[in-house]
Amino acid sequence: MDLQNILENNDRVFKFLEVKILDVKPGYSKIQIPYKEEFCRRGNVLNGGIIMTAIDFAGGLATLSVNDGIDQVTQELKVNFLEPMYRGPFTVEGKVVRKGRTAVVVQIEFRDSEGKLGAIALGTWYIIRDRTVKKEGG
Numbered sequence: 001m002d003l004q005n006i007l008e009n010n011d012r013v014f015k016f017l018e019v020k021i022l023d024v025k026p027g028y029s030k031i032q033i034p035y036k037e038e039f040c041r042r043g044n045v046l047n048g049g050i051i052m053t054a055i056d057f058a059g060g061l062a063t064l065s066v067n068d069g070i071d072q073v074t075q076e077l078k079v080n081f082l083e084p085m086y087r088g089p090f091t092v093e094g095k096v097v098r099k100g101r102t103a104v105v106v107q108i109e110f111r112d113s114e115g116k117l118g119a120i121a122l123g124t125w126y127i128i129r130d131r132t133v134k135k136e137g138g
Helices: 003-010 012-017 048-064
Strands: 020-025 028-033 071-081 090-099 103-111 117-128
Touching: 003 012, 003 020, 012 048, 020 048, 028 048, 048 071, 048 090, 048 103, 048 117
Parallel strands: none
Antiparallel strands: 020 028, 028 090, 071 117, 090 103, 103 117
16 A cells, blocks of 8 residues: 555645655654745744644554554644754654554654654544444434
């Protein structure tokens, strides 16, 4: 399965961020995003929302690598911003901490091109096992 092409062709945000998948293996993902002026706030520092979005992609890919259901959604994501980020490209690594039946907990690190840790996150992804639609009143 070519995740890079699937996501580029089906996820506008993934394509907009120019995410490159560097590695995905069971319980792990590593992606890269470029430095672009369009991603920055004043002072040419990467916007926190861009950082969170990249973190969400890395955590989601790490979850996907162990997902035995039919889909998944981000349930919770907590980010600590540690340093301003302005030296790209940036790498984001997700590592599964625990996989349960319905939830996967992932730790994610966001680094600049020099390896400086700019943000660290802990997230939970909910595993969807079916898409049964319940009818009203029944």
